[in-house]
Structures are given as structure tokens and as C-alpha cells.
Amino acid sequence: MVVLVNTRCRFALLLLAAFSCFSLKLCSGGEDTITFSAPVKDSETLLSKNGVFRFGFFTPVNSTAGLRYVGIWYDKSPAQTVVWVANKDAPVNDISGVVSISEDGNLVVKDGRNRLLWSTNITSTMAPNATLVQLMNTGNLRLQDSRSNGEILWESFKHPHNSLLPGMTLGTKNENLKLTSWRSYVDPSTGNYTAGLSPFAYPELLIWKNNAPIWRSGPWNGQVFIGLPDVDGFSLSNDYQGTASLSYGNDSFMFHLDPDGVLYQREYSRASTRGLNTATCDAYGKCGPFASCSSRELPPCNCVKGFAPRNQAEWDDGNWSNGCVRIVSFRCKKENNVSSNRGKGDGFLRLQKMKVPVSAERSLANEKDCATQCLENCSCTAYAYVQGIGCMVWSGNLVDMQSFLPSGIDLYIRIAHSEKRHNYVAIVICVAFVAAAFLLLACQKFKKRSAPESRRRPELMFNRMEPATSENESPYTFKPNEFPLFEFQVLAKATDHFSHRNKLGQGGFGPVYKGKLPEGQEIAVKRLSRASGQGLEELMNEVVVISKLQHRNLVRVLGCCIEGEERLLVYEYMPNKSLDAYLFDPTKQKILDWKTRFNIMEGISRGLLYLHRDSRLRIIHRDLKASNILLDDNLNPKISDFGLARVFEANEDAAETRRVVGTYGYMSPEYAMEGYFSEKSDVFSLGVIFLEIISGRRNSHKEENNLNLLAYAWNLWNDGEAASLANPIVFDECFEKEIAKCVQIGLLCVQQLANDRPNVSNVIWMLTTENAHLPEAKQPAFIARREVSVAGSSDRSSQMVTINDASLTAITGR
Structure with a gap:
């Protein structure tokens, strides 16, 4: 009887649930x-x-x-x-x-x-x-x-509210589309903050509080906003008549204006957020007119050369809003509408890596005439020429300048003739330093040459050192004065004099230390070992390459230091260190669940696609491996270590080298054996990383029957047991099909012949497309770590390889 009653109750509950689902x-x-x-x-x-x-x-x-x-x-x-x-x-x-x-x-x-x-x-x-x-x-x-x-x-x-979704548009006129914040976190009514495109001559993102600006992104340079170098997905159209529209097209992210006026970039699938205007120098006009804000300095506000605080006492108390005033006036004056002196003695102070001031005026002058046009206008106080923007000029006060931005541009501020003389000594010192660095580099290169320069393909440092004009300048052009230089003492103090407790790890070219700059910014400092094969060339190569790239899956290089025999690179600090620290550590493997591992594989692929196809440069990394993938706070991957990267011309697909560089176990067979490399060489390395991420095992580790990881994965695939390659910690039957697909993609990437391997865009398509029809993989290249003999290569002048992440450079006789 009880059983019958319970059965009837369960039946009644099922009917109630069915009715509820029908009505709701x-x-x-x-x-x-x-x-x-x-x-x-x-x-x-x-x-x-x-x-x-x-x-x-x-x-x-x-x-x-x-x-x-x-x-x-x-x-x-x-x-x-x-x-x-x-x-x-x-x-x-x-x-x-x-x-x-x-x-x-x-x-x-x-x-x-x-x-x-x-x-x-x-x-x-x-x-x-x-x-x-x-x-x-x-x-x-x-x-x-x-x-x-x-x-x-x-x-x-x-009719947007507080969020910008992929496919939405913000505009300046007609519809005048803007974001509007909530009044509070529990009250969606109209708040005090709005965000949208500025009505300036050069559009930029602005946030207003009660119609007063509190933040600006810097102008659009044709690819990114100057103050938002690592935010991609935007596209902007501008008719230069006051109408502009901004669209967003990255399906992984959205933007959210919160009730406190902070604009967040959010990855909704992982609930990760990043505030775009939370730094000290992001506050609009923080330092007042003719002052620059730098998050690397204390105090952050400094008057531009040739200017002094308007009120010294307020300045000393940390009230910088009144800014600075010019010490010496222009010689350019107008009397009775006639220029008595065209400013012949005036000149310009060059500020590098800047977010330029607000309210630039549009000029049709070319690069050569931009400075002249400013000098001939007595109200002109600064100018800049930017590829993708053109000639920009400013009149009156210069407000909201920020320095040392990764994508900042050169700003030329007008100064009097006497101030030019004050800068002469500093300019001579800078020129002498750059000349000495290049002389040292040229001497080192000359010593290592094994053939006349005309018969050798020069490396990145030397293939673009000729002067460039606005007509022939390319994104490959090397300009050493574009890159921030740190003083050795600053970095030594930041790392507690490179103390062992601040050591993050030991790479192939030297140790890496955690540091903190005076203003509190955390950094990672790579100090090149004198015993390593990497020197000034590789260091400057990395600065040149990475400083011209901006992508969320690439690590940022903040600058470098070259003093005496010291060679140091300064990176953004990645708190979670490198991918290999998680994959191969039994105590940390469980932190990377399958979804996280899949996101890491996709992120690495997107960063590599940017290097190969989507950036201004076409770059082959040549040393892609798990230890060169760094992880941020949210375990998002960032490709690092570009010291061995090579830049391709637009019409190049492959190249040969006599100097084989990289890491055995990740090197493609055509590169390790013949010095032949292309995009498909990086794809091979990507495939090895995929299989390591899936399995949690190094390729150098011997599996069953003394097989390396590639051979072991191939055997499992042929036996129909590809999913069993997965690390047992992350294996879940729910993901079995997806794991098997990723194993197949990894095997497609490590096929023996380069032409059989997919390009990176196809890899991303295969990863992200459900029920994609994947081609059958052919047998991968099985290259044991010691099959390639360094000393036995008679046709190479030198080879640089990494075995177990330790650098080895062997010079062979001719």
C-alpha cells in the first residue's frame, strides 16, 4: 500500500513538472x-x-x-x-x-x-x-x-545600455550611440557615466562622468587605440567630417561599463575581467597641462623639459592638476597680423612612446612637412606624425599625456631656441650610446661571419638597418631609439640585486628574476648569462620583434638594459609562470582541468596565427615549446621568448639557415636536419605542445617500448584509443570525443612532411568547429633527441640548440 501511494505521488510530481515546463x-x-x-x-x-x-x-x-x-x-x-x-x-x-x-x-x-x-x-x-x-x-x-x-x-x-557586445557599434553623430552605466550595482537606472567615441578630429574612446571626461584611449592609428595596445577586435570607420563608428568583433569578449566608471573587458565564458582604465595614469588630465604621467616613476607626474610647475608648493604636495608652464617663450610672435619672426630659432623636444595629448587637429601635411607647418604657425605647440593617422598638430595647452606605452608614438613639443641648447649634451650622449651599441654588435657579427656578407642572408638585426623614409619605411624597420632602456641599478634594486629568492627559473640563456619597480609594477627580468650563446644580437632581436607586436596571447617586453657586459630584458610579470611548470609537475597537474587545457591550446594557436598572418610582421618563432608559454592570472597563455624569431618578407614562405636554433623534441625534421624552416616548422612545435598538454608528459620522456611521445600517441591513435593519451587527472568521458579530436590535430601537426601539416588557421578551425571532418593523419616524424649531431654538420658554420632547456652553441671548423 505504501509503495502504491509513493508511486502515485511520484507520478503526480512528474505531471506537475511537465505542466510547469509547458507553461514556462x-x-x-x-x-x-x-x-x-x-x-x-x-x-x-x-x-x-x-x-x-x-x-x-x-x-x-x-x-x-x-x-x-x-x-x-x-x-x-x-x-x-x-x-x-x-x-x-x-x-x-x-x-x-x-x-x-x-x-x-x-x-x-x-x-x-x-x-x-x-x-x-x-x-x-x-x-x-x-x-x-x-x-x-x-x-x-x-x-x-x-x-x-x-x-x-x-x-x-x-539602444545600448552598459555593455558593448560583438557586432555592436558606437557612433559619434546621427544615432550618437554610447554606453551608459547603472546607477549602482543593484540599480540599473541611468547612472553618472557614459562611454563612447569622441567627436574629435581623430576618434578615440572616452568615458565621461556627468559629461566631463575622466578617461580616454588615445587616437585610433588604423589598427588599435594607442592607449589600448593589447585590446583587439575593434574596427573603426571615419569620414573625417565628424562622423565615425566603432564596431567590435571578437566573439570571446564583451565590454562592460560599471557604476564606478570603470570599463571592463570580460570573457563571459570564464568570468575573467580586466579593467581598461584602472591605472594611476589613466585618470584624465591627472598631471595637468604640459606634464606627462608615467606609471614607472614616483611621483608619476613630471613637467616636460622646458616647463616648470605652475605652483611649486601644490606640486610638492602631490596636487598636479594645475600642471606646468613654459619657462622660455617662443620667439615666434605676430604683430599687426604680420609674423615678425617665423620661429626660425624654435625647435622640438622629442618624447617617445607617448599617448599623445587630447584634441589633436587634423593636418594634410606629409611627414616631411609636418614639422615645418607647425613651426610656421605661432599657435602650434606640438606635432606628431603617425603611420595610419598622418600629421597631427596641437594648439594651446597639451593635456593628458602619458609616457612609456607599449604602442606609444613620438610626440614633438615645441620649445624655444635656448631650450634646444640645454638638450644638446643629452642628445650627444644618447647618440654616442646608440652608436657604441651598434659598433659592438657589428664587431661581434664580423667575428662570427663565415662567408662574405653579400653571400649570407642577414639576421633580423641587420636586414633593416638602412634609413627609412615615409615612402619606403616598413614595419620591419629597426629604430633603436624607439625602445625604452632601463638603468641597471634600477633593475638590480627591483630584484633585490638578483637575489636567489626572487629567481623565477633558469632558461636556456640565463636566469629570470621577479622584480618590482618603484611605483609598484611587478616585472620579470631575464639576465642573459655570459656563458650562453645569446648576446646583444638576440636580445635586440627580441626587443625589435615583440615591441612591434600586440596580441593578448603574446607576452609584452617592457624594455631592455645594456650596460657594460650586462644584457637584460624586462617583461610583464606572469604570476603563474610557464606552462611546463604545470604540465609536468604531479602536484600542479590537477590545476589544469580539460577545459583549461583546451583554452590554452586555442590561445597558443591564436597567438601563433597572429605571428604568422595577422600582425604587421610575418614571424617564425623557431623556439616554440612549453617553457616558452607563460600563463597569466586567469591561466591564459602568452607566447614568449622571441630572441630566435625570424621575420619573413611579404612574398616569402620559407628560408634556409646555416645556424639551426631551437629545442630538440620540438624541432621539425626539415629544420633540424637541413636548416629549412617555414610556418610549418612552428606548426610542428605546436603539435608537440598539444600532445604534451593532453598527456602531461614530455616528448623527451620514453613511453612504452622505448617510444617517444609522438610515436606513443600514433600507436594509440591507430589502435582507436586516442583518448587514453589524456592525463588521467583530466580525463572525463564527457570530453572523450573532444580529447580524441585534439590528439588527431596534434598528430596532423607533427607529420613528417611539412606540406602535409595544416596551417595555423586550419588548426584553429579544427579546434573550434564541432563535428569538423578532419583528414587522416600520416605517420609523424620520430626524432630522438640525439639523432641530430651538432658537431657532425659540416655545412653549417654554427648551430644553436636547446637540450632539456639548456643552451648549447657549437662552432665547427670549415
Whole structure:
């Protein structure tokens, strides 16, 4: 009898659940439209077809008021991430609200007493049954004609709130689309902050508080905003008539303006966030006119050369807002509208790596005439010429300058003739230093030459040292004065004189130390060992290459130091160190679950694609390995160590070298044996890394029957057991199909013949496309670590290889 009662109860509960799911669109999860006959009540929601976005009523997290708003949010984000709100200033006080299509064809929000709280407010003569609302896969809510033409009458993307999603556009005129913050974290009503494009001659992102600017990104240079070098995905169109539009197209990220005026870049799938305007020098006009802000210095504000604090006492107290004033006036003056002196004695002070001041004026002058035009205009106080922008000039005060940016540009500030003389000694010293460095480098190169220079393919340091003009200058051009130089004493103090407790690791070319600059910025300092094969050439090669690249999956080099016999590189600090520290350490392997490992493989691939195809340079890394993949706070991968990288011309696909560099176990067979390298050489290394990430084992480690990792993976694949290669710590039957696919991709990358390997774009496509049809892999190259004899290569003048991450350079006789 009890069993019968329990059975009936369970049956009743099932019926109740079925009825609930039938009545609530939340349960059905497949409906993404609203029609006149099918409104959305408070208990119901829409779900986009891809399952990413949900639309309906919500109450903000942690809110105690119980007010109900209609909005769009990410359905599966760890925390409620609302990206758009309809009735932000008119909430519903209870759960009686309804979203429906009105008699005039508009989408409306009403409460239980039928009071209108919000409407799309379009003027239309359509009947209510002629329109429908659909939640798109992009998160865009569209009101459209339900008939065959499908005309879009209104869309949420044209009425943004606090979030910029991929596919959205911000603009300056006509629609004047901006983001608007919430009033507080529990109140979606209109807040105090807005973000959008500036109406300046050169568009840039701005954040305003009550219409007063509090942050700016710096102007768009055709690729990135100068103050946001590592934020990709933007595209901007500009008619130079005051109308510009900014679109965002990176599907992995969105931007969110929070109630405190901070613009965050968020990766919704992993709930990782990064504030774009949280640094000290990001505050608009922090240092006042004619002063530059640097996060590397204490105090951060300094008057430009030739200027002094307007009020010294305030300046000493840390109140820099009044800025600086010119010490010596221009010689250029106008009397009776006639120039008595065209500023012949005036000159310019060059400031490097700058976020240029606000309110640049547009000039049509070319690079050669840009300075002349500024000198001939007595109101001109500065100029800059930037590829992708052109000639920029400034009049009056120079406000909101910031120095030492990775993508900063050269700014030329007008100074009087007497100030030019004051700078002469410093200029002579700088020129002498650069000349001495190049002389030392040339001598070292001459000593190592094994053939006349005309018969040798020069390395990166020497193939672009000729002067470049605006007409022939290319992104490969080497300009040593573009790169920040650190004093040795500063780096020594930052690392506690390279103490052992600050040592992060030992690379092939020397130890790496953690350091902290005076202003608190954490850095990593690579101190090149005198015994290593790497010297000034490789160090400068790395600075040249990485300083011209900006991508979220590439590590940033902040500068270098060359003093006496010291050679040091300064990187951004990666708190989680390198990938190999997790893969091959039994105590840390479990930190990298399968989803994290998959994201790391995709991130490395995207960084490599940028190197090969998407950056201004075409670069072959030549030393891609697990120890050269660094991990940030969120375990996102960043490719590092570009000392051995090679730049290709636009029409080059491959090259040969007599100097084989790299790490056995990761080197492709054609490169290790013949010195022949191409993009496919890096793809081979990528495949080895994939198999190491999946298995948690080094390629150099011997598996069953004395096989290396590639051979072991190949045997498992042929036996139909590819997924068993996965580290048992991360193996899950839910991911078995995906693991097997990644093993196959890794094997495709390590095939013997370079032409059989996929390029990186195909690797990314195979990784990210479900049910992709992958080609069958051919037998990989099985190269034992000692099969390639360094001393036995009679046709090489020298080879540099890395065995177990230790550098070895062998010079052979001719």
C-alpha cells in the first residue's frame, strides 16, 4: 500500500513538472520570439537559439528592493551578467509585469495594472500581428516585420545600455550611440557615466562622468587605440567630417561599463575581467597641462623639459592638476597680423612612446612637412606624425599625456631656441650610446661571419638597418631609439640585486628574476648569462620583434638594459609562470582541468596565427615549446621568448639557415636536419605542445617500448584509443570525443612532411568547429633527441640548440 501511494505521488510530481515546463518558456528553452498572441510574463523567458543569451524579467543580484526589470543576460555565466535593460528607469514593483506587442506594433512593458512602463516607440502603421520580436544569437533583440521582407523596425543594439557586445557599434553623430552605466550595482537606472567615441578630429574612446571626461584611449592609428595596445577586435570607420563608428568583433569578449566608471573587458565564458582604465595614469588630465604621467616613476607626474610647475608648493604636495608652464617663450610672435619672426630659432623636444595629448587637429601635411607647418604657425605647440593617422598638430595647452606605452608614438613639443641648447649634451650622449651599441654588435657579427656578407642572408638585426623614409619605411624597420632602456641599478634594486629568492627559473640563456619597480609594477627580468650563446644580437632581436607586436596571447617586453657586459630584458610579470611548470609537475597537474587545457591550446594557436598572418610582421618563432608559454592570472597563455624569431618578407614562405636554433623534441625534421624552416616548422612545435598538454608528459620522456611521445600517441591513435593519451587527472568521458579530436590535430601537426601539416588557421578551425571532418593523419616524424649531431654538420658554420632547456652553441671548423 505504501509503495502504491509513493508511486502515485511520484507520478503526480512528474505531471506537475511537465505542466510547469509547458507553461514556462524558461523550461522549454527553445523559444526566442514574442508575437502579438504570445507575450512574455514575468515567469517566462526567451532563449537565443545558440543558448547563450536569455531575455525576460530579473532582479539585480544582491538587490533587496525586489524591483523587476526586463533585460538580456548571459544564460550560463557564473554570475548574472546583464548586458541590456529595457525599463531601466521604470521598474515593475511586483511580478505582474508583461512584455508584449501592442496594438500599434511596438514592443512594450506593462505592469499588472496595464500601465505602460517602456516602449520601443517606433512610428508604424503596421497591424500588431504584422510584427514580431526575436532574440538573436548575438544578444540583439529585434522588432521586425513578420512578413516576407523581414524589415528591422527596432533593435537593442541601436539602444545600448552598459555593455558593448560583438557586432555592436558606437557612433559619434546621427544615432550618437554610447554606453551608459547603472546607477549602482543593484540599480540599473541611468547612472553618472557614459562611454563612447569622441567627436574629435581623430576618434578615440572616452568615458565621461556627468559629461566631463575622466578617461580616454588615445587616437585610433588604423589598427588599435594607442592607449589600448593589447585590446583587439575593434574596427573603426571615419569620414573625417565628424562622423565615425566603432564596431567590435571578437566573439570571446564583451565590454562592460560599471557604476564606478570603470570599463571592463570580460570573457563571459570564464568570468575573467580586466579593467581598461584602472591605472594611476589613466585618470584624465591627472598631471595637468604640459606634464606627462608615467606609471614607472614616483611621483608619476613630471613637467616636460622646458616647463616648470605652475605652483611649486601644490606640486610638492602631490596636487598636479594645475600642471606646468613654459619657462622660455617662443620667439615666434605676430604683430599687426604680420609674423615678425617665423620661429626660425624654435625647435622640438622629442618624447617617445607617448599617448599623445587630447584634441589633436587634423593636418594634410606629409611627414616631411609636418614639422615645418607647425613651426610656421605661432599657435602650434606640438606635432606628431603617425603611420595610419598622418600629421597631427596641437594648439594651446597639451593635456593628458602619458609616457612609456607599449604602442606609444613620438610626440614633438615645441620649445624655444635656448631650450634646444640645454638638450644638446643629452642628445650627444644618447647618440654616442646608440652608436657604441651598434659598433659592438657589428664587431661581434664580423667575428662570427663565415662567408662574405653579400653571400649570407642577414639576421633580423641587420636586414633593416638602412634609413627609412615615409615612402619606403616598413614595419620591419629597426629604430633603436624607439625602445625604452632601463638603468641597471634600477633593475638590480627591483630584484633585490638578483637575489636567489626572487629567481623565477633558469632558461636556456640565463636566469629570470621577479622584480618590482618603484611605483609598484611587478616585472620579470631575464639576465642573459655570459656563458650562453645569446648576446646583444638576440636580445635586440627580441626587443625589435615583440615591441612591434600586440596580441593578448603574446607576452609584452617592457624594455631592455645594456650596460657594460650586462644584457637584460624586462617583461610583464606572469604570476603563474610557464606552462611546463604545470604540465609536468604531479602536484600542479590537477590545476589544469580539460577545459583549461583546451583554452590554452586555442590561445597558443591564436597567438601563433597572429605571428604568422595577422600582425604587421610575418614571424617564425623557431623556439616554440612549453617553457616558452607563460600563463597569466586567469591561466591564459602568452607566447614568449622571441630572441630566435625570424621575420619573413611579404612574398616569402620559407628560408634556409646555416645556424639551426631551437629545442630538440620540438624541432621539425626539415629544420633540424637541413636548416629549412617555414610556418610549418612552428606548426610542428605546436603539435608537440598539444600532445604534451593532453598527456602531461614530455616528448623527451620514453613511453612504452622505448617510444617517444609522438610515436606513443600514433600507436594509440591507430589502435582507436586516442583518448587514453589524456592525463588521467583530466580525463572525463564527457570530453572523450573532444580529447580524441585534439590528439588527431596534434598528430596532423607533427607529420613528417611539412606540406602535409595544416596551417595555423586550419588548426584553429579544427579546434573550434564541432563535428569538423578532419583528414587522416600520416605517420609523424620520430626524432630522438640525439639523432641530430651538432658537431657532425659540416655545412653549417654554427648551430644553436636547446637540450632539456639548456643552451648549447657549437662552432665547427670549415
